Amino acid sequence: MFPLALRGLAFGTPGKPVLANLDLDLSGEGISVVLGPNGAGKTVLLRILAGLLPPSGGSLDWGGVTQPKERVAMVFQQPMVLRLSVLANVAFALEPRALASPEKRQRALAVLERVGLADRAGESARLLSGGERQRLALARAWVTQPRFLMLDEPTASLDPGATEAVERIIREIRTDGTKILMTTHNLGQATRLADDIVFLAEGRVQEHEAANTFFARPRSAAARAYLEGELPWRIAFDR
Amino acid sequence: MGSTLVDAFSLLGTLDSRLLGIVGLSLRVSLAAVLFGTLLGLPLGAWIAVSRFPGRGAVIVAINALMGLPSVVVGVIVYLLLSRSGPFGSLGLLFSPPAMIVAQALLVTPLVAAVSRQIVEDAWREYAPEMRLIGLSRWASARLLLLDCRFSLLVATLAGVGRAMSEVGAVMIVGGNIDGFTRVMTTAIALETSKGDLALSIALGIVLMGLILALNATAHVLRSWAARRYG
Numbered sequence: 001m002f003p004l005a006l007r008g009l010a011f012g013t014p015g016k017p018v019l020a021n022l023d024l025d026l027s028g029e030g031i032s033v034v035l036g037p038n039g040a041g042k043t044v045l046l047r048i049l050a051g052l053l054p055p056s057g058g059s060l061d062w063g064g065v066t067q068p069k070e071r072v073a074m075v076f077q078q079p080m081v082l083r084l085s086v087l088a089n090v091a092f093a094l095e096p097r098a099l100a101s102p103e104k105r106q107r108a109l110a111v112l113e114r115v116g117l118a119d120r121a122g123e124s125a126r127l128l129s130g131g132e133r134q135r136l137a138l139a140r141a142w143v144t145q146p147r148f149l150m151l152d153e154p155t156a157s158l159d160p161g162a163t164e165a166v167e168r169i170i171r172e173i174r175t176d177g178t179k180i181l182m183t184t185h186n187l188g189q190a191t192r193l194a195d196d197i198v199f200l201a202e203g204r205v206q207e208h209e210a211a212n213t214f215f216a217r218p219r220s221a222a223a224r225a226y227l228e229g230e231l232p233w234r235i236a237f238d239r
Numbered sequence: 240m241g242s243t244l245v246d247a248f249s250l251l252g253t254l255d256s257r258l259l260g261i262v263g264l265s266l267r268v269s270l271a272a273v274l275f276g277t278l279l280g281l282p283l284g285a286w287i288a289v290s291r292f293p294g295r296g297a298v299i300v301a302i303n304a305l306m307g308l309p310s311v312v313v314g315v316i317v318y319l320l321l322s323r324s325g326p327f328g329s330l331g332l333l334f335s336p337p338a339m340i341v342a343q344a345l346l347v348t349p350l351v352a353a354v355s356r357q358i359v360e361d362a363w364r365e366y367a368p369e370m371r372l373i374g375l376s377r378w379a380s381a382r383l384l385l386l387d388c389r390f391s392l393l394v395a396t397l398a399g400v401g402r403a404m405s406e407v408g409a410v411m412i413v414g415g416n417i418d419g420f421t422r423v424m425t426t427a428i429a430l431e432t433s434k435g436d437l438a439l440s441i442a443l444g445i446v447l448m449g450l451i452l453a454l455n456a457t458a459h460v461l462r463s464w465a466a467r468r469y470g
Contacts, residue, residue: 051372076368080365082387083386083387084386095373096373096374096375126470
């Protein structure tokens with residue numbers, strides 16, 4: 001079971017908090033989906049967990065330590081795509097590992113096969129479509145065999161076909177035993193993928209429930225409004 | 240004036256051996272200087288781009304300022320270093336092509352470093368979170384960014400070629416403008432013009448401009464091709 005708990009996590013200034021005293025237990029397996037209106041702090045939360053932003057308060061508990069002992073990876077909304085081949089764009093994620101070049105190449109090719117890009121391994125990655133770029137980014141994260149993977153709106157601005165392909169890969173990564181924490185604005189996607197939902201609004205966890213429970217009986221008014229499609233202008237601007 | 244131009248084109252048309260010798264030496268010296276300047280400047284610029292250390296801002300200002308370093312100043316510095324009483328006088332390099340290469344490399348290195356620092360830093364700003372998360376070292380990140388920006392960096396290198404080939408002060412001081420040994424296009428143009436031999440000056444000027452134009456055209460074609468091929 002992957003261990004991760006947030007204790008009173010905060011980010012921002014006292015007058016303008018982005019995250020305020022977040023208590024959240026993300027231990028376990030499966031896919032946790034973070035939902036919430038724009039500006040709720042979803043991306044900030046992921047960046048803090050990735051170690052890219054220092055929290056202004058509180059702590060992270062990765063099984064008794066403040067730094068993750070196991071491999072953590074993240075796929076960004078706009079993933080990095082270097083002007084190199086598709087294969088090289090995946091293989092460089094293995095650079096910090098003490099692996100021989102043929103081994104890196106073999107692992108990268110194997111994961112490209114799983115995301116359906118093996119036949120384009122030699123092509124320039126910059127020529128890939130948006131959906132293919134996200135699959136490439138997932139391959140780059142997957143090749144490192146992470147125990148904890150964060151996905152920041154991985155299908156934003158993708159068409160349904162590309163979204164379906166990305167979701168299939170996310171399920172496969174989960175099946176490999178990787179704990180996944182992802183953000184999305186796509187409620188359909190959340191219902192298809194999530195084991196549990198973290199609903200974030202005004203910098204706080206409003207609800208953390210099993211996905212079925214959350215979608216059937218949201219407890220907070222903010223979550224109900226969000227699910228009903230009400231424009232969350234008060235949540236976004238009242239802070 | 241008309242007959243001078245005819246003579247100049249005649250020198251070009253007949254592939255005058257003296258002219259070819261000067262052009263050949265110019266190319267050897269400048270390309271060697273750009274090679275050394277690029278080998279030093281690219282990694283230096285990339286390293287500064289991805290590093291954070293006390294005084295980094297001052298280093299960037301200094302390198303940017305060195306881009307405009309007067310070539311005669313570089314000439315004097317290299318002259319002092321290579322003269323008999325200088326620290327490297329025992330090498331006996333003064334008034335030789337290697338001394339000219341050293342001087343031009345000193346002019347090219349800050350230019351390449353400054354431009355590549357800016358190009359790599361722009362890419363680093365965009366890619367740093369992912370590279371840090373992957374666990375890449377600063378050097379590994381710098382190497383990858385140099386590869387990613389290689390076509391833009393061509394411009395930096397090209398600027399270095401232009402700087403090296405068109406400068407006159409430094410090579411005049413450390414090369415001595417010795418006929419058949421250290422005389423390059425720019426020093427030959429300066430000398431022949433002062434002597435009144437305008438035909439050779441004009442012929443060399445045409446070659447010099449043609450080379451700069453050809454280099455720019457090559458870089459433009461290469462960048463266009465790279466944009467189509469690599470996106």
